Amino acid sequence: MRNQEVINKAEVTLGTLKTGGLMNPTQASTFIRMVQNTPTLLQDARVIPMESDSQKIEKIGFGQRILRAGEEGKALEAKDRVAPTTSTVQLTAKEVIAEVNITYDTLENNIEGDNLQNTIMQMLAERAAVDIEELILNGDTKSEDTYLAQLDGIRKQATSHIVDVAGEPLTRQVFKQGYKAVPPKYLRVPQEFRFYSSPGQEVEWKDKVADRQTNLGDAAVQGGLSSAFGVPVKGIANMQPYDADGTDVSDILLTHPKNIILGFSRNIRIEVDKDIRNRKFIIVLTAKLDSKFEEEDAVAKIIKVKE
Template identity: 35%
Template sequence: MMTNDMLLGKLENVLKAITTTDLGASRLAPAKQQLFVRTVSQATRILDEARRIDMTSHTHDIDRIAFGSRILQAATEGEAPTGEAKPEFSTNKLESVEVIGVSGITDSTLEDNIEREGFEDTLIQLIAERVGVDLEELFLNGDKASSDPFLAKTDGWLKKAANLVQGTTDFDPTNVEAMFDAMIHAVPKKYLRDRSQWRFYVHWDIEDAYRDVLRARGTGLGDTAQTTATQLAYKGIPVVDSANMPAGTALLVNPANLVYGIYRDIRIEPDRQPKARRTDFVTTLRVDCHFEDENAAVVGQGYTG
């Protein structure tokens, strides 16, 4: 078994291999930072499909440009066209907030892995996978009015979406397909051109209820929904479950419209706990989320089953 001093020496070498020294020894080196961010993005289905921005400063503007009306008109030979269609410009802003996490790794785990090649990457992946799950929770459920200090750091996608449908008021809260229909109807139709590019991100209970609806129809699709984990879709829109989605809630959106940013200064620092035979790795980073266009997103709430 390694002594405490031996373990500290090994850990010091590991951290030197993954950090830079120009802005403090805890800042991840560029290559390791890319691995960390990539692992965070792949940790959940929503983050993997959303659009990530690697922020070079603490704020970042998300600009969009679109024509709100027709630009073509009838052409008449010898006459110049009248009028001019002007594009509409809009900007949303990412304003990064700092979050911190503590990941404890026991000495037995370190001793089993410290001599293996690539332990630096293993360490980063262990931390980044959990960070990804937690960031998805923040980006979905963030609310500056929340009593949860973590969720109060920023407003998430569920709060920032411009369209909301609610059970009883807008749909039968016991009918999952009625919920999906109400959400589709709430999307401004200029956005809903290619349904296959959109997603119903839902809580597990909603995805499961939809499988039960298909099963009850006694069709081949119903059998498949019951016996396999095949990807479901409703009217051409894939239905994707997320563990971080609140119960009875769904988000209808094109994932390319979901934008989140991670500021490049990611820090990992060790905090040795010798009495517990554990080392805590303290990770700090700055993040935020928004839509490119919040009008092209619908939240459904209040499904009860």
């Protein structure tokens, strides 16, 4: 396909994508799935399509023993009867915007056959997923960065179980302290939880595991997901180090992946312009989202781990 044919086809495709700016429900659902499938924290999280900018998620559970010693022919007394605990998680979507520039050469070199629409959508999703991960992870309403100041991310939301290792290097004991900080009632299946760390910390831990010269050590060096006390350790690109008293340190979060809720509004907009002088398409994506822990008490945050 010649360059000009690709450009003409791109104009038609982008015209059908924007549908007056607002994606139709099928397009929105497809795009949300693409974002979720991009290899970021979003791939692990529980993504909930929001029907409006504000949505409540109902929680119900039993936080205490419900069984009692039975006695034939006798009902339980009122003091022995229990009721489930109910509460809600409130999601309030904030607007985010992304601009993606696709040059004519990029289109010509990467698009084959009739896959143009899927390729453009995938480009948008991959770019948006990285930015969304940064917001839901590092968001801070007190930040000077206007993008991050839109909401408090999960690093800031984790407040109940803080383990401050004061600049200690990453060791088995660091993971042990984080593990023990989470109430045991949540850690019934440890292998389903994750230690989310910076990429550097993940590499450091794999290196320590590799020193054991076992099959597990070999697997860690080959890129396998290493674990600590049965909990997989996973590096997240946007879990960046920070300075603490002149030392580069970072945080580690311990939680169940599905405890992280990402509410994604279906009202996703795509607007398109063509820059003929610079030979590129400008695609602006607008979406609304929010992120919360379903159960913040089931999270531990290890802070100031030396990089």
